[in-house]
Amino acid sequence: SQQGEEDPQALSIQEGENATMNCSYKTSINNLQWYRQNSGRGLVHLILIRSNEREKHSGRLRVTLDTSKKSSSLLITASRAADTASYFCATDARETSGSRLTFGEGTQLTVNP
Amino acid sequence: EAQVTQNPRYLITVTGKKLTVTCSQNMNHEYMSWYRQDPGLGLRQIYYSMNVEVTDKGDVPEGYKVSRKEKRNFPLILESPSPNQTSLYFCASSLSLPRYNEQFFGPGTRLTVL
Numbered sequence: 001s002q003q004g005e006e007d008p009q010a011l012s013i014q015e016g017e018n019a020t021m022n023c024s025y026k027t028s029i030n031n032l033q034w035y036r037q038n039s040g041r042g043l044v045h046l047i048l049i050r051s052n053e054r055e056k057h058s059g060r061l062r063v064t065l066d067t068s069k070k071s072s073s074l075l076i077t078a079s080r081a082a083d084t085a086s087y088f089c090a091t092d093a094r095e096t097s098g099s100r101l102t103f104g105e106g107t108q109l110t111v112n113p
Numbered sequence: 114e115a116q117v118t119q120n121p122r123y124l125i126t127v128t129g130k131k132l133t134v135t136c137s138q139n140m141n142h143e144y145m146s147w148y149r150q151d152p153g154l155g156l157r158q159i160y161y162s163m164n165v166e167v168t169d170k171g172d173v174p175e176g177y178k179v180s181r182k183e184k185r186n187f188p189l190i191l192e193s194p195s196p197n198q199t200s201l202y203f204c205a206s207s208l209s210l211p212r213y214n215e216q217f218f219g220p221g222t223r224l225t226v227l
Contacts, residue, residue: 031212033215035216040221042203042205048215090211099161099212101211102172103155
């Protein structure tokens, strides 16, 4: 399986609720990034968290990283219909010298108005 | 406006007919990369380039070629396309190593090979 795997594969919530997506990976990493993709469009960078950080915030986004469990979570608070998109984690494995990111398969988030 | 552009956005072609998908960025980025996205497989890297004249294979390079003669351009070449190369392709760039830098993605090229 891939270096980064998101869970769940799909998530449907109501506007105003919080959405939590998880990412697990297999090998040691330096950094982990989260990206968002609106249907069929290019990915947009959301946040980067370094391996020595445990939590990072950006607006309504909160990312945590647990290197001992090789996992990360993305929390979107007070979700809006416009948050409907696919969300991907991307990991930078140490053996790649930082030259490559490996993307998971993504979580499809649907926020119902 | 800072952006990554790809052309064409949509392409339907036939098996064996050579094609090139262009990618250009206006941010003076050193690093550029090509990915393909397929249902159930996520994004997989095809080739990447650390700088002009420096390219290297990603996870799925077979059947593709790239070149980096200028900093801003990174074309993807399919010498003899086959139906299994039907996919959504994305070009991306970053200031330097993606380890430390966000990647900027182009809008995608949807390729169908008949």
